[in-house]
Amino acid sequence: MNDHLDSLTPAPLWRHFRTLCNTPRPSGHEAQLARTIVDWASARGMSHDFDAAGNLLIRKPASPGREKAPGVVLQGHLDMVAQANADRPHDFTTDPIETYVADGWLHARDTTLGADNGMGVAAALAILEDDTLEHGPLEALFTVEEESSMGGALKLAEGWLEGDILLNLDSEDRGQVYIGCAGGADVVVEANLPTSALRDDERVWRLSLTGLAGGHSGIDIDKGRGNANRLLVRVLRALEPCGARLIDYRGGTLRNALPREAFATLALAADESEAAQARLAELQAELVAELAGVDEGLTLALSMAPEAAPGMASEAAPGMASEETMPAGTQEALTATASHMLIAALHVAPYGVERMSVEVPGVVETSNNLGVVSLESGRFHLCALVRSLRDSATADIADRFRALFGLIGAETRVENAYPGWTPEPDSPLLTRFRELHQQKLGVDPEVKVIHAGLECGILGGKYPALEMISFGPQIRGAHSPDERVEIDSVEEFWLLLRALIEALASGRAA
Template sequence: MNAHLEQLAPQPVWRHFRTLCNTPRPSGHEAALVAVLERWADEHGLSHDRDYFGNLRIRKPASPGHERSPGVILQGHLDMVVQANADHPHDFTRDPIDTYVADGWLHARHTTLGADNGLGVAAALAVLADESLAHGPLEALFTLEEESSMGGALNLAEDWLEGQVLLNLDSEDRGQVYIGCAGGADVVVEAQFPTRPLDDDEQAWRLSLTGLVGGHSGIDIHKGRGNANRLLVRVLRALEASGTRLVDYHGGTLRNALPREAFATLALPRAEVEAVTVRLAALQDELRRELAGVDAGLTLALTPLEAHPAEALTETASHLLVNALHAAPCGVERMSVEVPGVVETSNNLGVVSLESGRFYLCALVRSLRDSATADIADRFTALFALIGARTRVENAYPGWTPNPESALLARFCRLHRQCLGSDPEVKVIHAGLECGILGGKYPHLEMVSFGPQIRGAHSPDERAEIASVEEFWLLLRALIEDLASDRAA
């Protein structure tokens, strides 16, 4: 499948990206791809090993005459975010990604594309296969579960990697180089709320909020897009005057993707159905006006359920839960003063669910300051303690402190001018790159992050600009060859 990728330039990168598209690789299910890459390494005479967590390393000795050049680590993550449109059945553990080209961009049909970080992985494999390239000792480090928990980087073996320079290939903007990123943590809230049977005058209705753009909770959170969980909770609060009670709730699928859809089942007094229908139409117009220009497709729908649920939350429990969710931190908390234009602290209400009274929430807090991450997490603890819920913080990872005086950065900027005729923008990103974690384990590493142009990551709108992949490949090869010209002291 995806044979047309072999016709794109640069062919070495797209050939490997085809392999990634054809090999399912959601977070936690990377084993099949690891096996494919290990067989490929064996076929090319390259050594490979894994650490105890399963992160994969493929090594290639220096080309003749460059044995004393600094070792270079090419780093990316194997997993991808799995998001599909609600009306498109897709099993990400079995089905390949179906790609197509339109107007100079590569897209996937109704699902995420996996260019994040598949193109970085493909470029690293293309470097390993390139016999014309002069290079020092090479290590390609492919981590696991980056999208779900940063698990691969957090559990990376220490005293394993040998290189002195790390090139992170997980950025998404042509003409830019990243030298710092936010840290973050998952905030998980759980509770069991009381329920009672539906009254004789209550009927079950399905309330849906769909049509949002979604996106990456680090890269896109400042763009004013709607968060389906935030918006549907707002609607639920507005409907409380009609005596609604929550039966269940399901919103969002990943803590690092802006939720595009959310659904709630309501116990609604029959006498209030007409008033609620009118109120929903007004709320839809209100929300569309507020989101004009960024999320014009928002749609609210109320449909009756044939199946009659046994129970719903009690009035008090439903009221307390809706209020707590309505008050929870969501979106941009603060912009950075030190790095203008960059979000300093944010929170994404990524996944919210309620089933048989059991409540679950997973939010992703990001910040350039670890103290601010801890503060947002503590606000969740304080808020949800008021309704008897338990809060815990998981998968915390540090930020990557920028070093504008880095020799590697200066080298990158020089080569960018030589190869592409312009200076790159030097950036700090609010999204979480693995560099902060890797730098904590290997503090001697010099690091930069760069990549091709990717838009709509973490949503079915994800796409990659084909021309930018050529620029990325040109720059990556030039940087490796330039590093090979150095000699260790």
């Protein structure tokens, strides 16, 4: 599959990216791709090693005469975000990504593309196989579970890397180089809430909010796009005067992707159905108007559930409902008080941009994404991803969740915390990259700090002597089925990467 990628240039990079598209690799399922890479490296005489976390390291000796040049670590992550449109059946653990070219960009058909970070991994592999390249000692570090938890970087073996310079290949903006990033943490909230049987006058209804653009919960958090969890909770609150009680809820599938869809099952008095439908039409118009020009696909729908109503499985695949059924008469909803308190808590929970940076103008300092929310049989679960350039701000938002949801008896914990990457604007590596960018492309790169969780902060904590920068091709729509990569920018990215490695090996700027 994806044979058309072989016609693109640079050919070695796109050939490796084709392998990545054809090899399923959602977070937690990177083993098959790792084995494929190991077989490829072994056939070329390159050594490899795994650490206890499953991270893969491949080493290639320096070109003759370049043994004393600084060692370079090429770094990317093997996993990709698994997101598909609701009408696209796709099993990310078995199905390849189907790609196509349109208007100079490579897209996937109704799924994430995996250019994040497949472009970086493919570029590193292409560098390793380029025997015409003059280079010092090379290492390629491929981490796992970056998208789900940063787990590979957090558990990376210490004393393993030998290089002096790390080139992170996980950036998404042409003409930019990153020297710092936000840290973050997952905030997990859980509770068992009281339920009661449906009354004789109550009926089961299905409520859905679909059609949002979604996107990366860091890079796109300041673009004004809708968050399905935030918006559907707003709808639920507006329906409370109609006596609506929550039966179950499912919104979002990943804590680091802006939720595009959310679904709820409600108990609603039969004589309130017309009022609820009328209010829903008003809300549809309000929300569409508010999101005009930013996120224009929103659709609200309310329909009566069939006599055998589908249940909501907590581990349902993205975009897929559970096949379990339960007679409507045996269902229970949250008690009126519990339903009201949960909806109220979600309605005022922190979300979106909290503060812009003063030190780095134009960059978000602190934000929060209400990424995954679910309710099933009274069991409530929320996972939010907080990002900040300040660890103290991350801790404060986590404490706000703890204080707020403690009012409804929920427990809050912080997981997968990772540090930010402190900028070093006077780095010799950055100076060399800027000079090379000017010579090769005729323009200075923008030096940026990104509101996203690059692994550099974690790796720098384990290997503080490493000099680091991050750069990559132009990728848009990451973490959503709109993900795409600009083909011309890939060639530019390859030119810069190859030239930088040669410059570092020879000790010259370009």
